[in-house]
Amino acid sequence: MIKSKFGPLGTVAGMVVLTAAIPLLFVIYSSGQLSAEKWAGLWSSRLPMLLGNTLYLATLVSIGSLVLGISSAWLIARREFTGRGLALWLMVLPLTIPTYVFAHIYTSLFEEQGWLGRVWRALFGEAIAIPDLYNVFGAAWILSLASFSYVFLLAHAALIHSNRALEEAARIQGATPLQVFWRVTLPLLRPALAAGLAVVVLHVLSDFGAVSMLRYQTFTLSIYLQMSGRFDYQGAAGLSLVLVMLSLTFLAMERFFRTRQRYYAGAQGAIIKPKRAQPWEQVWIWLWLGSVLLFAFALPLWWMLELSWTAWQNGALGERFWGYVFNSLLVAFCAASAAMLVALPIGLFHVRRPTWLSGGFMNLSSVGFVLPGPVIALGIITFMLAALPVLYGGLAALVAALVVRFLPLAVQAEEAAMQQLTPSVEQAGRVHGAGPLENLWRVTLPMIRGGLVVAWVLVFIDVLKELPATLILRPIGFDTLPVRIWIEASEEMLELAAPAALMLVVASLPALWILMRGKKGR
């Protein structure tokens, strides 16, 4: 069954990728107009500082997410304790809180009169100043809390499926539990951790909410200021191009690392029940998980509940509020479904015919994730106005930009599922007379259903929280929950922002439930 290298699948994949690459083309085009002189100016005044700041932040957040993610994943995967199922659930809840909400909450909690500020004063008196969040550590703290769940999810899955025989062999050879963890368990986790870290780092590189709140100069913030403060598109595009190259380098490294490591994931071993924790161990486990959750979810939730209660009593939640909820759900639903669909050909093409071309498609499709939201939005506006003016100003433009932005999440999730497709089953379908489309429908799609669901949910949750692109591209008068949070918070009316933030959490719950459903077992 030799076909041309491209085939219909490749054509469709190519079209999707080309669409996704529009913002990148826009960036390349605009930065091409940047004079050598201006490049030099950017280089000497900005770039070294931005590179340093961005990499520093990414490193700190990686460390933070690894510590939080691995520790809780290991405890939940390897110890049997009361409330384990609940703990598994709770650890993904921080994903429902956007980084800008985290930043608002923690800056107000750490004020002199905030809860944490007062606790701090009670503990340390005037001697030690209340921590200042407006620096790299504050930003890293908030981004770690907001994104460690990605590491947790992947590490947990890997720990459950990993082969215990190797660990036991090491124990028999006389290694201490710590040595086993360090020298056997952790290396086995490497592919999962690399994948988790990739998601975390991409979130850090493209984060706008937390860094703009805390005024920590990263690429994204600087690009935004260049664009909207100085109306300097070309400068912004130049900076974006550097950011894209940085991210692509990182992605290529991660992919290289992962393909090399796939070797380790080896054969399926017997799955052994996790060890029952002693009562005193249970106390320690819950102390650790509890403090992680306290900061990553409970405190923010409590803050939202309290302020929402005030807003509710003041009658601030009228019909309009539910309109915002509906708008948010509508956009998230459309974008998630569209992203799930258009990611299919890219993933399938790469799995069926892994060539440099399909790999290139995969890489290109991730561009959306590494360009800052406002830049994507501007690229889409420019393109739509030039090519499809009919669609401009409607929901379609917004959905298109969001699909481009979060396509990589869908592609990655679906590709991972497709890697496990057994070609013989698909071939059997064809042998029995199914056409390519029928085969796709009745054989392939059912086999990768899990991956499709994950793709949909991940995109849904991220779209629900998306702010910068939505702010620019939404149809006239079409406010979503994040937009309302932004408006109310910029008017210093946090009590009106809180109910919207709370609704984001509530609206993400069903999606998370779908994602976590399969994990309850073991």
Add this chain to the structure above:
Amino acid sequence: MVKRIGLALMAALMGLAGTGSMAADQEELVVYSGRSDSFVKPVAEAFTKRSGIQVILHNASSTELLNKLRVEDERTQADLYLSNDAGNLQLGSELGLFQPLPDASAKLVDARWRAPDNTWLGLSARARVLVMNTKVKDLKFVKSVFDLADPRLKGRLGITNSANESFVAGATVYMLAAGKEKTRDWLQGLKNNVGKTVFDKHGKIVSAVAEGKLDVGLVNHYYIYRHLDEQPNAPIRILLPDQGEQGMGVAWNVAGVAVSKHTRKKDAAEKFVAFLVSEEGQKIFAEVNEEYPTRAGVPAAARLPAPASVKVANVPLSKLGPERDATLDLIDAVGMP
């Protein structure tokens, strides 16, 4: 099934796209508004009651909306543009995004509060002032914003971060009135005095001064009154800087409105502008935020310093736009937090 959902979605999207571009029928005005929702809504609602014309407020930051207007060009859905900053309005004028307003409306606004070519009109004015804690005695030497750079105020001064629109506009006025050198030294002095602690909101500066944590702050005047509304006995007072014979005068800024060059509802848009500068509109617009109406003869709230008694810096508002980059360069060079 997935495919069927996909098709349904496509259909829905096309449909929505259609309504998106058609939603703007005759009786609706779309306003790109960079001014807080709650400050614009009252006047918009009053206008709707009068005229039957709906006003849709599309909120985002002033600069972003200006960008959007510029990229959309003739396809924009915006009929009007509202901003809290004269700099943005003037930039828009210079980019050719607006059209001149009829004399009947423009002439009602004091000439210093509008564009030279009437492409935008100021609607409410605000002053950059100092908030002082009344219990602190040794602040007699503070008479000018430039005194804020005095090392005696180390650790006692509150300013916003340098990305704040009002801070940048204020610094631009000082730069044009007193020169680049002096302004750079001033910024450096401010930086030395505040260390790394700057505020993200003006309201927090006023609170900090009221609580005695800081002695003096640089804010827009209405934040002081907003605080006094909540706590009438707070130990704070307003100080108008740079007054007297030799003084440079206070820096002003306005919130203003412009009509998009590409609006298809010129009549309705001009009607709205006419309402905004009418006595009724002016009163509502300025009052919600305790600002000064820009139409001569409409009184400001009684407790504000009378406008006639205030010496104002001799810098045309139309300079705020073109000179902004120079200010940002100064801020960057000093490394203001």
